[in-house]
Amino acid sequence: AQSVSQHNHHVILSEAASLELGCNYSYGGTVNLFWYVQYPGQHLQLLLKYFSGDPLVKGIKGFEAEFIKSKFSFNLRKPSVQWSDTAEYFCAVADLSGGSYIPTFGRGTSLIVHP
Amino acid sequence: KAGVTQTPRYLIKTRGQQVTLSCSPISGHRSVSWYQQTPGQGLQFLFEYFSETQRNKGNFPGRFSGRQFSNSRSEMNVSTLELGDSALYLCASADPGLVNEQFFGPGTRLTVL
Numbered sequence: 001a002q003s004v005s006q007h008n009h010h011v012i013l014s015e016a017a018s019l020e021l022g023c024n025y026s027y028g029g030t031v032n033l034f035w036y037v038q039y040p041g042q043h044l045q046l047l048l049k050y051f052s053g054d055p056l057v058k059g060i061k062g063f064e065a066e067f068i069k070s071k072f073s074f075n076l077r078k079p080s081v082q083w084s085d086t087a088e089y090f091c092a093v094a095d096l097s098g099g100s101y102i103p104t105f106g107r108g109t110s111l112i113v114h115p
Numbered sequence: 116k117a118g119v120t121q122t123p124r125y126l127i128k129t130r131g132q133q134v135t136l137s138c139s140p141i142s143g144h145r146s147v148s149w150y151q152q153t154p155g156q157g158l159q160f161l162f163e164y165f166s167e168t169q170r171n172k173g174n175f176p177g178r179f180s181g182r183q184f185s186n187s188r189s190e191m192n193v194s195t196l197e198l199g200d201s202a203l204y205l206c207a208s209a210d211p212g213l214v215n216e217q218f219f220g221p222g223t224r225l226t227v228l
Contacts, residue, residue, distance in 0.1 A: 009155075032215050043118070044205065044219040090157060094215035101215040102148065102171050107157035 002026055002095040006106035013081055014114050021076040021089055021109050029097030033074040035065055036105075039087045047089070050074065061085070083115045116141055119220035121206050127226045133194040136223045140187050140208030146170075147189040148217060149181060152203040161204075164189055193225075201227045 007022040025031065033050040048059025055067040065076045074091060088110050092103035120139045128134050140147050148171075149161040160173035164183035181191045187208075193200055203224050207217035 034216070036219075043221050044207075046216065046218075049216060096215075102160055102163055103215050103217065104160070105150075105158040107155060 002031075002093055002104045004091055004093050004104050004106040006089075006091055006109050008109045009107070010110045010112075012112045012114065015083055016080050017113075019076070019078040019081045019085070019111070021091075021111070023074045023076065023091030023106060025072050025074070025093040025095075025104075027095075028069065028072060029095060032094040032096065032101075032103070033065070033067055034092040034094075034103060035059065035063070035074070035076050036090045036092060037087050038090070038108075044090070047076070081111075081113045083113050085111060086113045087111060116143075119206055119208050119218055121204075121220040121223050123223060124221065125224045125226075127228065128196050129228050130196055130198060132196050133192065134196060134225060136191045136193075136204055136206075136225075138189045138191070138206030138208075138220060140189070140206075141210075141218055143210065144208035144218070145187050145211050146209040147183055147187065148207045148209070149189070149191050150205040150207065151175075152205055152222070153201075158205065161191065196227045198227050201225060 003026040005024045035047040036044045037047045038044045050057045050067045058064045088108045090108045091106040094103040122137045146165045148163040150158040163171040167183045178194045183189045203222040205222045206220045
């Protein structure tokens with residue numbers, strides 16, 4: 001079964017700092033990739049997704065992610081974070097070649113941005 | 116469109132009791148999935164229902180069960196509650212054409228004492 005690793009469990013940044021959150025999955029094949037965000041007290045919501053095509057994906061609120069197939073990675077980036085980006089971030093992978101399209105989620109990364 | 120709704124939002128139960136959680140998907144979504152979210156474990160998949168049939172199942176004991184009704188609303192039941200069942204239970208629905216893009220509800224916070 002597919003597994004998803006998010007290397008940073010807790011990240012603390014100051015406003016305007018750059019952000020990169022790592023996400024790796026366990027094996028290749030055809031995958032759909034997602035980043036979800038959970039702001040304090042709010043629902044999980046989709047930040048961005050990759051299905052096919054350009055491996056550099058742009059999402060909402062200035063976030064982007066790059067799919068590197070050879071590294072089984074889908075890292076999330078933002079050039080300049082804001083206090084309002086404080087949230088928990090989850091990477092998810094749907095392994096289509098594995099026969100199940102249900103996404104497997106990583107354990108999440110808690111991001112705190114100091115004003 | 117209204118989002119995914121879950122009731123109740125909070126529940127407190129004692130060990131040994133059972134509990135039923137409810138989820139109403141986005142209109143037109145026929146796939147409903149359930150996840151358990153705990154600190155440090157992230158989201159763990161429980162099961163998925165589509166057109167009243169369980170299509171996928173995660174690695175949870177048989178105490179966890181679910182069902183889906185003809186209007187796509189879903190319920191999840193946990194019997195013989197254990198302390199470790201304390202968690203946020205999330206329901207997600209998906210459009211039939213994009214079944215792996217999940218839209219999440221606010222969750223039900225279950226506390227087992």
